[in-house]
Amino acid sequence: MNIKEMSQGIHMLSMSIDDMLFEGMWELPHGVSLNSFIVKGEKTAIIDGIIGWDGVPETLYKSLGEIDINPEEIDYVIVNHMEPDHSGWLENFKKINKNFTVLVTQKGGQMIEPFYGDSVNIQVVKEGDSLDLGDGKVLTFHPTPNVHWPETMLTYEASSKTLFTCDMYGAFGSLKNHYFDDEMTEEEMNLYEEEAKRYFSNVLATFSMMVEKAIKKSKEFDIAVIAPGHGPIYRDNPQKIIKDYEKYCQFSKGYGENEITILWGSMYGMTQKAVDYAKDILKNQGIKVNDIQMPQASQSEMVTSVFKSAGIILATPTYEYKMYPPVAHALDELGRKRIANKEVFRFGSYGWSGGAEKELAQIIENHKMKWNFVESVEFNGKAEESDLSKIESAIHQLIENMKNKVIN
Ligand SMILES: Cc1cc2nc3c(=O)[nH]c(=O)nc-3n(C[C@H](O)[C@H](O)[C@H](O)COP(=O)(O)O)c2cc1C
Ligand SMILES: [Fe+2]
Ligand SMILES: [Fe+2]
Incomplete structure (x- = not known):
């Protein structure tokens, strides 16, 4: 003592x-x-x-x-x-x-x-x-x-x-x-x-x-x-x-530092490849990125990172008709913490009929998180050039959307 x-x-x-x-x-x-x-x-x-x-x-x-x-x-x-x-x-x-x-x-x-x-x-x-x-x-x-x-x-x-x-x-x-x-x-x-x-x-x-x-x-x-x-x-x-x-x-309430947290998970690397692509775009834009891979990152780090960022990229494939569970659990934790009004973009891979997008909407609604989404990009298997270019445009839109949410 x-x-x-x-x-x-x-x-x-x-x-x-x-x-x-x-x-x-x-x-x-x-x-x-x-x-x-x-x-x-x-x-x-x-x-x-x-x-x-x-x-x-x-x-x-x-x-x-x-x-x-x-x-x-x-x-x-x-x-x-x-x-x-x-x-x-x-x-x-x-x-x-x-x-x-x-x-x-x-x-x-x-x-x-x-x-x-x-x-x-x-x-x-x-x-x-x-x-x-x-x-x-x-x-x-x-x-x-x-x-x-x-x-x-x-x-x-x-x-x-x-x-x-x-x-x-x-x-x-x-x-x-x-x-x-x-x-x-x-x-x-x-x-x-x-x-x-x-x-x-x-x-x-x-x-x-x-x-x-x-x-x-x-x-x-x-x-x-x-x-x-x-x-x-x-x-x-x-x-x-x-x-x-x-x-x-x-x-x-959705404001944050001038940085983007990529909260993501991937089983076989399909979504991960698009995450790497997104990181390159953000690097070229000079935006600070917090790389939060689930389940590897701790809950403590994950919550802090999303909490303090003005922009969020959620990247998750579909798993058993829903989101990849480690990312779904993270999102649920963020909802419990009432982290609301964030500017967000989501993308991810699926194998047949998808389902991640539906569960994402449910979690956001259940916790009344009121997150503001740029239109999601979902791709079957690996992301093609056309998917990557949609991801690029969406990221530019996200950067635009988060501008009025940045505080120092
Ligand atoms: C355990 C498991 C469950 C899956 N469940 C679904 C599903 O319900 N619907 C679907 O469209 N794809 C499903 N898939 C396919 C994956 O979404 C697909 O393989 C995707 O490319 C995985 O992306 P990743 O490499 O980023 O993990 C499943 C794959 C695994 C391994
Ligand atoms: Fe205490
Ligand atoms: Fe306490």
């Missing part, structure tokens, strides 16, 4: 993990950090949980001892979010500290018992409620429902102008040497920016309408520091992550 002083009386506790799948399914090539925060006035509060803690009491005594805090004397636990990646430590903490109070939103309060039993003191907080810890430290609470789960909230500490945001403004990526944006090299900042996109698309995209509301609320505060539960702490330029998150909400 790494402990960093953020300001007088406020410390960050951070652990990084890289040997698990986030939510049991998202690959973490750069790991993820779990951050919690201690605010000490005359009374002591801990915001979000110390998840990396192994549950052994001595470890907690030793770590918190470094900053002169006795775990038995922590008065309040602020649960901004009940998901076990933040609250899961309560189970073990209850064994050490018999007398703390959990502050949560009303919906959070309803979740404590089913997750952690009834032996916890709960204080439900509403918008604007405050907790005076003494010594000039006052926390205020601001529910922002459905920034992932229904019970989520933000916590603000006025004397240091710190906004504790839990999942909101989070990013994947372990924190190893540097924890604050002002300590990071440009290369590190770029990595965390990519990891924030991946985190947003994998974890929050489905809730982007609610995230947008929460961004609006967060902008009402006088902010010097944004302290999320995952990823770096922003104290040099907290506005950066706010702007980035605003942009990611737009990615969910």
Whole structure:
């Protein structure tokens, strides 16, 4: 566990993990950090949980001892979010500290018992409620429902102008040497920016309408520091992550960077040959291409890539009267994430009567994705010159269509 002083009386506790799948399914090539925060006035509060803690009491005594805090004397636990990646430590903490109070939103309060039993003191907080810890430290609470789960909230500490945001403004990526944006090299900042996109698309995209509301609320505060539960702490330029998150909400609505993701699969190379042809065209046009072959690419990479691209090429043959399953599964995942309004072109090979096109329409309709398609090109067996020239024209049309969807 790494402990960093953020300001007088406020410390960050951070652990990084890289040997698990986030939510049991998202690959973490750069790991993820779990951050919690201690605010000490005359009374002591801990915001979000110390998840990396192994549950052994001595470890907690030793770590918190470094900053002169006795775990038995922590008065309040602020649960901004009940998901076990933040609250899961309560189970073990209850064994050490018999007398703390959990502050949560009303919906959070309803979740404590089913997750952690009834032996916890709960204080439900509403918008604007405050907790005076003494010594000039006052926390205020601001529910922002459905920034992932229904019970989520933000916590603000006025004397240091710190906004504790839990999942909101989070990013994947372990924190190893540097924890604050002002300590990071440009290369590190770029990595965390990519990891924030991946985190947003994998974890929050489905809730982007609610995230947008929460961004609006967060902008009402006088902010010097944004302290999320995952990823770096922003104290040099907290506005950066706010702007980035605003942009990611737009990615969910079909906007994107000036790049095209080719999401494709092929069994015997018929569709693949046309994919190679499409890549050459895009290269000549100077457009950045993200090559996502299914099932080889991870779900995490696939979702991020489509999410952030202004243009999508779907290339899939027909398989048992439907789409090639790895591409169909990818598309279904994108629908679940409510990635809507993308500019798209699809092509693919079939052997006899086709069927991929019909299933494509069904998936798009089922998830109300409202993707805007250039007319598809389907070919029997291998693509002939005439098919390739149709593909070329369609790609030019796609490039035209995506022009008004590009944002930086
Ligand atoms: C397991 C399997 C199932 C298939 N099912 C269909 C089908 O239902 N309808 C059809 O028109 N072609 C079907 N085909 C033929 C393929 O769509 C055709 O071979 C196509 O060229 C494959 O393209 P690829 O080389 O890019 O995978 C199937 C092929 C395989 C191997
Ligand atoms: Fe969460
Ligand atoms: Fe989380």
